[in-house]
Amino acid sequence: MKLLLMIARNVRRNLLRSTLTALVTMVLVFVVTLVWSILRVLDYVTTEKAANFRAMVTERWSIPSRMLVSYAETLSHGAARNPDDIEPLDSMTWQFYVGTVDPGKLTRESILFCIAVEPAKVLTMMEGLDSLPPEEEVLLRRFVDEVERNPQGVILGRNHLRNLNKKIGERIKLYGLGDFKGLDLELEIVGAFPAGRYDTLAVFHRDYYNNTFDAYARGHNGRQHRLGGRSLSIVWLKVADMESFRRIAWQIETSPYYTAPAVKCETAASGFTSFLEGFRDLVWGMRWLLAPACMFTVLLVIANAINISVRERRLELAVLKVLGFRPSHIFFLVVGESLLLGAGSGFASAAGSYLLINWGMGGISFPLAFFDRFMIPVEALWWGPAVGGLAALLGSFLPAWSAQKVKVAEVFAKVA
Amino acid sequence: MIDAVLRTVREAGQALGVWTLLGIFLVAIAGLLLIGRVPLRYNFRNLSIRWRTTLLTSLAFTLVIALLTVMLAFVNGMQRMTESTGHPANVLVLADGSTDEAFSTLSPGDVLEIENLQGIGVPPIVEEHGRRLASRETYMIVNQPVPDAPRGRPRRRFVQLRGCDDPWLTGRVHDIGLMAGDWFSYAGVREMPQAADETAIEAVLGLGAALELGRDRSPEEIRSARNPQRLDIGDTFQLAERTWVVTGILDSETSTFNSEIWAKRSLVGQIFGKNTYTTLVIRLASAADAMRFKTYLLEEYRGTAVAPQLETDYYENLSETSKQFLYAIGFIAVVMSVGGIFGVMNTMFAAISQRVKDVGVLRLLGYARWQILVSFLLESLAIALVGGLLGCALGSLCDGWTVTSVVSGGPGGGKSVVLRLIVDADIWATGLLLTLVMGLAGGLLPSINAMRLRALEALR
Numbered sequence: 034m035k036l037l038l039m040i041a042r043n044v045r046r047n048l049l050r051s052t053l054t055a056l057v058t059m060v061l062v063f064v065v066t067l068v069w070s071i072l073r074v075l076d077y078v079t080t081e082k083a084a085n086f087r088a089m090v091t092e093r094w095s096i097p098s099r100m101l102v103s104y105a106e107t108l109s110h111g112a113a114r115n116p117d118d119i120e121p122l123d124s125m126t127w128q129f130y131v132g133t134v135d136p137g138k139l140t141r142e143s144i145l146f147c148i149a150v151e152p153a154k155v156l157t158m159m160e161g162l163d164s165l166p167p168e169e170e171v172l173l174r175r176f177v178d179e180v181e182r183n184p185q186g187v188i189l190g191r192n193h194l195r196n197l198n199k200k201i202g203e204r205i206k207l208y209g210l211g212d213f214k215g216l217d218l219e220l221e222i223v224g225a226f227p228a229g230r231y232d233t234l235a236v237f238h239r240d241y242y243n244n245t246f247d248a249y250a251r252g253h254n255g256r257q258h259r260l261g262g263r264s265l266s267i268v269w270l271k272v273a274d275m276e277s278f279r280r281i282a283w284q285i286e287t288s289p290y291y292t293a294p295a296v297k298c299e300t301a302a303s304g305f306t307s308f309l310e311g312f313r314d315l316v317w318g319m320r321w322l323l324a325p326a327c328m329f330t331v332l333l334v335i336a337n338a339i340n341i342s343v344r345e346r347r348l349e350l351a352v353l354k355v356l357g358f359r360p361s362h363i364f365f366l367v368v369g370e371s372l373l374l375g376a377g378s379g380f381a382s383a384a385g386s387y388l389l390i391n392w393g394m395g396g397i398s399f400p401l402a403f404f405d406r407f408m409i410p411v412e413a414l415w416w417g418p419a420v421g422g423l424a425a426l427l428g429s430f431l432p433a434w435s436a437q438k439v440k441v442a443e444v445f446a447k448v449a
Numbered sequence: 450m451i452d453a454v455l456r457t458v459r460e461a462g463q464a465l466g467v468w469t470l471l472g473i474f475l476v477a478i479a480g481l482l483l484i485g486r487v488p489l490r491y492n493f494r495n496l497s498i499r500w501r502t503t504l505l506t507s508l509a510f511t512l513v514i515a516l517l518t519v520m521l522a523f524v525n526g527m528q529r530m531t532e533s534t535g536h537p538a539n540v541l542v543l544a545d546g547s548t549d550e551a552f553s554t555l556s557p558g559d560v561l562e563i564e565n566l567q568g569i570g571v572p573p574i575v576e577e578h579g580r581r582l583a584s585r586e587t588y589m590i591v592n593q594p595v596p597d598a599p600r601g602r603p604r605r606r607f608v609q610l611r612g613c614d615d616p617w618l619t620g621r622v623h624d625i626g627l628m629a630g631d632w633f634s635y636a637g638v639r640e641m642p643q644a645a646d647e648t649a650i651e652a653v654l655g656l657g658a659a660l661e662l663g664r665d666r667s668p669e670e671i672r673s674a675r676n677p678q679r680l681d682i683g684d685t686f687q688l689a690e691r692t693w694v695v696t697g698i699l700d701s702e703t704s705t706f707n708s709e710i711w712a713k714r715s716l717v718g719q720i721f722g723k724n725t726y727t728t729l730v731i732r733l734a735s736a737a738d739a740m741r742f743k744t745y746l747l748e749e750y751r752g753t754a755v756a757p758q759l760e761t762d763y764y765e766n767l768s769e770t771s772k773q774f775l776y777a778i779g780f781i782a783v784v785m786s787v788g789g790i791f792g793v794m795n796t797m798f799a800a801i802s803q804r805v806k807d808v809g810v811l812r813l814l815g816y817a818r819w820q821i822l823v824s825f826l827l828e829s830l831a832i833a834l835v836g837g838l839l840g841c842a843l844g845s846l847c848d849g850w851t852v853t854s855v856v857s858g859g860p861g862g863g864k865s866v867v868l869r870l871i872v873d874a875d876i877w878a879t880g881l882l883l884t885l886v887m888g889l890a891g892g893l894l895p896s897i898n899a900m901r902l903r904a905l906e907a908l909r
Contacts (some may be wrong), residue, residue: 357684
């Protein structure tokens with residue numbers, strides 16, 4: 034206990050040095066926290082789950098996936114056609130649409146990437162939205178019910194609301210872009226997604242979208258839109274376990290119904306991994322260059338500070354030895370000071386980042402593949418002290434070793 | 450607020466130029482060296498006596514600057530690639546409203562009409578050997594299973610495929626030749642008795658694509674291969690359950706075509722269900738003609754609405770991704786620099802607290818307060834400069850490394866590219882400038898502190 038008090042007092046003794054060391058640690062732990070938060074999300078979506086995970090059915094060869102809309106019904110049942118075939122626990126279809134609110138001026142802010150879905154499935158099948166806090170779930174359920182009631186309703190991500198300068202209750206008109214040219218949508222904003230993962234998404238009723246194709250044909254003398262009946266992008270299936278997934282995937286890929294175009298069934302993790310493959314070197318650099326370099330810099334700074342501190346206190350350390358403190362006590366004294374500084378400032382940095390980034394800024398804005406924003410997870414509250422503490426431990430080892438080997442006679446001879 | 454600060458710093462930096470700023474700094478340091486009368490020997494001796502502290506502080510600078518150098522080399526490579534792709538006299542025509550080739554659909558009739566445009570007000574399309582330099586292309590991204598993918602690696606990859614009617618013409622329009630082999634034949638297929646389907650689709654590969662697909666070979670195949678690093682002429686690969694044979698390798702290392710596979714459009718269109726064109730690229734006589742042709746298509750052309758743009762503009766827009774990375778790098782550099790500043794401040798405060806008597810003696814010897822300030826500031830800059838130079842040198846080791854990334858102009862779309870990290874003089878200048886700024890900012894407060902010491906109090 035006395036040792037702990039001494040540690041705390043020693044840290045306070047040179048407040049300037051302790052503060053500067055703590056500030057450096059906080060700044061660099063902040064960078065590590067940001068990097069690990071991004072990597073955590075990427076690792077989560079690319080790790081195969083053991084149970085209750087999602088599989089995705091897409092076109093076998095081409096990107097973007099354009100399956101026949103007529104595939105939707107049978108695929109949603111896992112292409113089960115024999116008595117002993119199994120069906121997924123749940124399913125959801127996605128039909129992509131890209132449009133702009135201003136066809137005369139195409140900017141990142143004016144372009145919306147939308148998905149036409151069955152509204153009820155938003156709460157059960159979309160990652161992260163099936164496990165919201167109660168108050169957010171109630172609110173989202175209200176929005177979903179509104180889309181069910183009003184097929185022209187759209188739920189927007191918060192980025193879109195901000196970029197379009199719109200509020201819930203207002204209307205927008207979207208003009209189709211690229212392959213969606215000619216498909217214009219008139220939508221009413223009925224809700225907003227919770228902040229985070231879906232900030233750049235927009236979701237509306239698939240019935241309205243499919244009716245738009247019919248309206249196009251009626252307006253063009255019966256001529257189908259070039260997308261024709263091929264507007265089905267993804268069919269999501271919720272499966273119980275890997276065995277069920279393999280069975281359903283076999284049912285789908287061996288079915289004679291899905292030949293033109295052919296389809297494939299893979300786990301969501303496998304699909305995301307393919308999409309993120311283009312960024313693999315960037316992710317590698319973040320994981321093995323940036324984060325370790327920051328941690329090593331913290332180590333150097335703490336080592337430097339403790340080294341200076343030990344050098345300045347050689348007389349004091351000699352006096353402690355005379356008073357009966359053993360070398361191991363002195364070792365732990367020095368390491369303890371370093372740990373208090375490192376772990377303490379690491380925790381302060383992580384906690385500060387958690388509050389500032391999540392609540393103040395709505396997440397880390399770093400567009401990567403289909404992720405626009407990353408939140409700092411609650412685990413960061415132990416990352417901070419762990420990184421700061423480990424760097425402090427390693428950085429203070431040599432100075433502490435040197436401190437415990439102080440020779441009393443030499444020190445007092447110099448003083449004399 | 451952070452965006453605003455970064456934007457201001459960037460605009461100021463761009464206005465002045467990094468070399469100008471570095472030059473100003475170096476001239477200022479040279480000036481300080483000239484006017485500061487405290488012997489440099491005193492400063493260097495102190496740095497060498499406290500070598501552990503000097504080394505640890507310098508190493509921190511080394512890490513920060515080395516990281517910055519690598520990150521900037523990545524962005525540099527990406528920018529050079531997108532800037533060097535495209536010919537200034539080419540007009541790239543996409544379907545109206547399309548921002549990316551992958552989402553464009555042009556009918557054969559539309560394409561035929563545009564490439565045969567002529568008349569008053571229409572700049573002439575360049576002709577060679579009696580043929581107009583107009584390349585009709587179908588760009589698509591295709592899913593390819595990766596055989597025996599190692600654990601942790603994806604089981605599928607996205608392959609960029611460009612269907613061309615005439616590969617020589619496409620290469621001519623894009624100013625890309627072959628570094629090995631030949632263009633694929635008019636038929637686009639050849640007999641391959643050893644292939645399961647007995648014919649193979651002929652393809653020309655970008656070097657990056659050849660490297661990537663070469664990794665799919667088994668160890669035995671690699672050992673017996675003509676080129677263990679990549680696929681070579683005559684090598685085969687599987688795509689969409691068909692055998693493909695390499696007839697040539699594109700000389701495209703500095704462009705986004707490096708990661709593409711080119712094959713006969715009529716074949717690949719049928720296989721992958723994309724029987725229309727996505728892109729029409731037209732060569733005009735000059736950049737001015739290209740601009741006039743683009744304007745004509747936008748304002749006067751009465752056929753199907755299209756989205757023409759200069760090819761260089763199209764690929765430059767793909768550098769939107771590199772801009773985002775640049776902002777991220779700038780943010781990380783600023784944050785880590787703050788760390789470095791506090792680190793050197795710590796060192797200098799400690800150094801000064803141990804040399805209070807030295808300061809007192811210097812004052813008694815007649816050195817002015819500002820000379821004390823300059824003396825300690827130069828020490829701080831020396832630590833920063835040594836660390837920064839080492840950092841630039843360490844970071845420069847990444848020059849020439851190849852990495853994969855994605856370039857994209859906006860939501861949806863994007864091209865996977867293989868690019869080289871490029872460390873050039875500008876990056877060295879940026880690294881040195883940052884290290885000097887860190888050294889100055891970190892050493893200023895402690896030096897002011899030293900400057901304010903009273904001689905007699907210091908010696909008491």
